[in-house]
Amino acid sequence: MKATAPAITFHNLTLGYDRHPAVHHIIGEVARGELLAIVGPNGAGKSTLLKGIVGELKPLSGRLDLDGLTKRDIAYLPQIVDLDRSFPISVFDCVAMGLWREIGAWGGLGASGREQVVHALETVGLVALADRPVGALSGGQFQRVLFARLLLQDAKVILLDEPFRAVDTKTIADLLRLIERWHREGRTVLAALHDIEQVRAHFPRTLLLARETVAWGETQSVLTAANLAKARHLIEAFDSHAHAHAPVCDRDDEVRASA
Amino acid sequence: MQNRLVALFGAALLLLGQPGGVQAGDQVTREKLKAVASFSILGDMVKNVGGDRVEVTTLVGPNGDAHVFSPTPADAKTLADADIFFVNGLGFEGWMERLENASGFTGALVVTSGGVMPIVMRGERHDHDAEDRGGEQDHADQAENEAYDSQGGGNTDPHAWQSLFNGKIYVTNIRDALIAVDPEGQETYEANAAKYLTAIDAEDKAVREAIAKLPEARRKIITSHDAFGYFGNAYGLEIVAPEGVSTESEASAQDVAKIIRQIREEKIPAVFLENVTDRRLLDQIASETGAKIGGVLYSDALSGSDGPAPTYLDMFRHNAGALTAALSS
Amino acid sequence: MIDTLVQPFIEFAFMRRALVGSLAISLTAPPIGVFLVLRRMSLMGDAMGHAILPGAAIGYLLAGLSLFAMSLGGFAAGLAVALAAGLVARSTVIREDASLAGFYLVSLALGVMLVSMRGNSVDLLHVLFGTVLALDDGALLLIAAIATASLVTLAVIYRPLVLECFDPQFLRSVSAWSSPTHLLFLVLVVLNLVAGFQALGTLMAVGIMLLPAVAARFWAEDVGGMIGVAIVSAFLSSVTGLLVSYYVNVPTGPAVILACGAFYLLSMFVGVRGGVLWSLLPRKHLEA
Numbered sequence: 001m002k003a004t005a006p007a008i009t010f011h012n013l014t015l016g017y018d019r020h021p022a023v024h025h026i027i028g029e030v031a032r033g034e035l036l037a038i039v040g041p042n043g044a045g046k047s048t049l050l051k052g053i054v055g056e057l058k059p060l061s062g063r064l065d066l067d068g069l070t071k072r073d074i075a076y077l078p079q080i081v082d083l084d085r086s087f088p089i090s091v092f093d094c095v096a097m098g099l100w101r102e103i104g105a106w107g108g109l110g111a112s113g114r115e116q117v118v119h120a121l122e123t124v125g126l127v128a129l130a131d132r133p134v135g136a137l138s139g140g141q142f143q144r145v146l147f148a149r150l151l152l153q154d155a156k157v158i159l160l161d162e163p164f165r166a167v168d169t170k171t172i173a174d175l176l177r178l179i180e181r182w183h184r185e186g187r188t189v190l191a192a193l194h195d196i197e198q199v200r201a202h203f204p205r206t207l208l209l210a211r212e213t214v215a216w217g218e219t220q221s222v223l224t225a226a227n228l229a230k231a232r233h234l235i236e237a238f239d240s241h242a243h244a245h246a247p248v249c250d251r252d253d254e255v256r257a258s259a
Numbered sequence: 260m261q262n263r264l265v266a267l268f269g270a271a272l273l274l275l276g277q278p279g280g281v282q283a284g285d286q287v288t289r290e291k292l293k294a295v296a297s298f299s300i301l302g303d304m305v306k307n308v309g310g311d312r313v314e315v316t317t318l319v320g321p322n323g324d325a326h327v328f329s330p331t332p333a334d335a336k337t338l339a340d341a342d343i344f345f346v347n348g349l350g351f352e353g354w355m356e357r358l359e360n361a362s363g364f365t366g367a368l369v370v371t372s373g374g375v376m377p378i379v380m381r382g383e384r385h386d387h388d389a390e391d392r393g394g395e396q397d398h399a400d401q402a403e404n405e406a407y408d409s410q411g412g413g414n415t416d417p418h419a420w421q422s423l424f425n426g427k428i429y430v431t432n433i434r435d436a437l438i439a440v441d442p443e444g445q446e447t448y449e450a451n452a453a454k455y456l457t458a459i460d461a462e463d464k465a466v467r468e469a470i471a472k473l474p475e476a477r478r479k480i481i482t483s484h485d486a487f488g489y490f491g492n493a494y495g496l497e498i499v500a501p502e503g504v505s506t507e508s509e510a511s512a513q514d515v516a517k518i519i520r521q522i523r524e525e526k527i528p529a530v531f532l533e534n535v536t537d538r539r540l541l542d543q544i545a546s547e548t549g550a551k552i553g554g555v556l557y558s559d560a561l562s563g564s565d566g567p568a569p570t571y572l573d574m575f576r577h578n579a580g581a582l583t584a585a586l587s588s
Numbered sequence: 589m590i591d592t593l594v595q596p597f598i599e600f601a602f603m604r605r606a607l608v609g610s611l612a613i614s615l616t617a618p619p620i621g622v623f624l625v626l627r628r629m630s631l632m633g634d635a636m637g638h639a640i641l642p643g644a645a646i647g648y649l650l651a652g653l654s655l656f657a658m659s660l661g662g663f664a665a666g667l668a669v670a671l672a673a674g675l676v677a678r679s680t681v682i683r684e685d686a687s688l689a690g691f692y693l694v695s696l697a698l699g700v701m702l703v704s705m706r707g708n709s710v711d712l713l714h715v716l717f718g719t720v721l722a723l724d725d726g727a728l729l730l731i732a733a734i735a736t737a738s739l740v741t742l743a744v745i746y747r748p749l750v751l752e753c754f755d756p757q758f759l760r761s762v763s764a765w766s767s768p769t770h771l772l773f774l775v776l777v778v779l780n781l782v783a784g785f786q787a788l789g790t791l792m793a794v795g796i797m798l799l800p801a802v803a804a805r806f807w808a809e810d811v812g813g814m815i816g817v818a819i820v821s822a823f824l825s826s827v828t829g830l831l832v833s834y835y836v837n838v839p840t841g842p843a844v845i846l847a848c849g850a851f852y853l854l855s856m857f858v859g860v861r862g863g864v865l866w867s868l869l870p871r872k873h874l875e876a
Contacts, residue, residue: 054761076761083755087626088810097751100762105748133809153762331704509789509839512830515721516600540722547601 005067007032007157007188008053013062014249015045015052021060021249022048024212030190032067035183037203037219038192041235044209046192047079050159053190072101075155077146079162079192085135091145092130095120098152120148125174140171147175158182160191164198176202196223210234292441295341297352298325299561300420301371301429303571305345307455308433312444316341321563330354335362343440345433348372351417369436371429372419378488380416418486418558422493423463423575427456462572466579470494477586481522481541481550482531486558496582499527510540522548529553529585553585596834602721603830606840609723609731609787610826613796616735617780618818619742621801622811623773626753630802632670632688633794636781639669639692641699649702659786666778669695674774678767717789720830720840727787734783738776745769750811788841795845796822803852806859821851 006029016022023045038046051057054076096117121127124144164172182189193199206222208214210231215222291314296302302317316337319325339362346352348370419425434452438445479497491498530545531553545552556578557568568574597603624630643665644658651657673688748769751759760766784793804817829844857865
């Protein structure tokens with residue numbers, strides 16, 4: 001029996017692009033304060049699911065409930081950040097944007113705001129580079145900047161899409177510690193990841209996707225060899241069919257018929 | 260008896276066949292001569308000489324700028340149907356050759372400025388120009404020649420119609436061309452032209468008298484477009500055109516400064532706008548020097564029919580009036 | 589020396605007015621140019637010069653050679669093109685540059701057709717475009733008013749605008765200001781361009797907006813710094829251009845823009861941030 005309502009509820013959710021579903025018929029819940037890893041082969045629909053949660057994609061069918069959470073309560077780190085690295089902005093100013101919720105479009109940072117930014121930079125180990133332009137950072141350093149910004153957003157739900165791609169191990173280790181801290185603070189964290197061992201070591205719950213739910217629950221029981229093979233299978237089968245002329249999906253009718 | 264009936268019948272036919280007709284070869288429905296004039300001033304002249312016998316179409320209409328005119332396919336069609344095409348010449352119609360070729364025009368091309376003694380635009384002016392104009396004109400002052408900078412080359416000034424003396428040459432050229440193409444109308448054309456020439460003479464006299472009334476020191480103006488060279492020569496007016504301030508090129512600060520200095524030093528009383536270009540620079544010069552803005556002078560085009568200069572002679576009347584109003588006070 | 593620099597302005601009112609007009613435009617256009625350059629919209633100024641034609645044509649058809657009517661029409665047309673392009677870029681697959689190209693070409697073609705319908709050969713745009721030497725009271729007031737409005741608006745939307753250029757995804761996720769900021773910015777661009785065309789002519793209007801902004805990249809590391817450098821260099825270039833036009837007898841608009849260009853080239857070589865000369869000199873690297 002859960003004491004509080006789940007943070008996110010999926011009601012037979014299907015998300016995709018241009019009528020082609022990328023992820024089908026997802027049913028389930030994410031509890032408040034849960035630390036959930038989303039794994040699956042390439043093309044499994046992990047990014048799509050996160051985009052659906054944050055509202056960037058409208059559902060093709062089904063529904064998504066956010067238990068009263070608004071956009072402001074969700075912090076989202078996309079995989080391909082559509083951000084201009086050559087823009088003349090300093091690390092400090094970039095991270096300070098995380099305080100938007102508090103200072104808005106016109107508010108000054110103030111002494112306390114500045115302190116918070118410095119603190120966030122300390123947490124990710126970038127204080128020394130505060131005045132550098134973001135274009136001067138390495139991939140790993142830049143990822144730390146984005147995490148620091150996320151920190152300041154102080155959000156109830158944090159969505160991370162492949163945050164560790166092309167990032168050095170030391171940074172990964174540091175950022176994983178940060179994620180665990182968020183979990184301790186009671187925030188709901190969902191992270192799409194590709195490194196299975198990483199997930200086994202740090203994430204208590206996992207959702208295994210292969211364009212649909214393969215398994216969902218305690219990491220140990222989800223990440224079995226059998227499940228992983230099934231996931232691979234599903235994706236390969238999908239890939240080998242041309243989906244340019246896919247028929248209309250009638251799975252909903254089947255579900256209704258069997259219910 | 261039968262012969263008489265035939266004769267009567269024949270006479271009746273003859274009479275019926277020519278209602279009111281007196282001269283042989285005079286028909287009821289005579290097709291008008293189709294003439295095209297390149298711009299509104301020529302169009303007006305051709306209408307005056309041609310009268311009812313000629314249907315005139317003008318390419319660059321009232322307030323139009325022939326210098327930047329770009330002919331359309333409709334214009335080419337109009338020209339193709341025409342019997343006679345009147346152009347000014349002297350480089351006024353840069354687009355003429357293109358249009359002629361495009362339309363396949365096979366009629367008569369008449370350059371109305373034939374026989375006019377051209378003057379050179381802002382270059383050295385030759386003394387013999389002044390002499391050859393004969394007694395119809397006050398002898399031009401050397402000073403008028405020097406009103407133009409000696410910068411820039413010897414470009415011919417095409418605005419020859421701005422002198423009524425030249426206007427008469429235009430009219431005789433038009434008359435002779437019409438007669439050549441339509442010999443049957445010779446009497447009409449000669450009569451119309453004679454009437455028109457008399458009117459031109461009268462206007463010419465009026466303009467001279469008006470200018471003569473102005474004190475000599477005040478017979479200078481600045482105008483934005485270098486179109487009044489012939490007018491200035493003919494009627495004893497010094498025209499200063501700001502260099503670089505035209506429809507095509509952009510002014511330099513030095514040019515503007517020079518004009519302002521000149522106005523101040525020579526006490527030029529009036530600045531005139533011309534009906535086809537941007538007036539703002541001239542406004543600026545006038546406000547800085549205190550020179551009067553004398554109104555609009557019509558140079559390259561007539562005004563619309565509701566404007567002050569709908570015909571060639573009206574144009575002169577208006578321009579002379581504006582000049583005297585600004586310069587006499 | 590000082591006398592040479594100052595004398596033309598003392599002697600002639602038109603030079604003083606040109607100076608004031610240049611100052612006003614140097615305050616308002618370069619900051620907008622900085623954002624245009626950062627958003628990779630640098631060619632928008634040129635496109636706008638063509639896009640305003642149908643509006644000016646309609647103004648002319650309705651009211652004759654009235655500068656007010658034509659400017660108003662031009663502004664409306666420019667705004668329509670800019671906003672349409674902006675909206676299409678935000679809500680379809682078409683990106684900003686293609687979107688703008690599409691709309692301005694349609695606008696230009698429409699304008700050409702409208703002008704030919706009248707059958708008159710008045711070169712509309714030529715009449716509409718002014719010169720800095722002919723700034724009457726009306727034009728000065730117009731530039732001053734627009735400069736004030738632009739600076740105030742920029743101050744207000746500064747932070748959202750920076751974020752919109754840098755990380756539009758993030759802005760969308762934290763604020764509803766993304767679309768309004770973008771569209772408000774476009775309004776400012778069109779406003780400054782049309783006023784600039786009318787007062788100063790196309791070359792000077794677009795040039796003053798963009799060249800100082802491009803050059804500023806070589807001197808400053810943040811947006812605020814770039815704006816400062818751009819404003820100062822724009823004004824100094826204007827003064828230089830005016831003086832050169834006065835003493836060397838060359839047209840003013842091109843002189844100003846060539847001065848801006850000279851500063852740009854200079855910046856490329858000796859600008860402290862990324863100037864070519866610095867990278868050629870052997871310098872010891874820093875410790876960290």
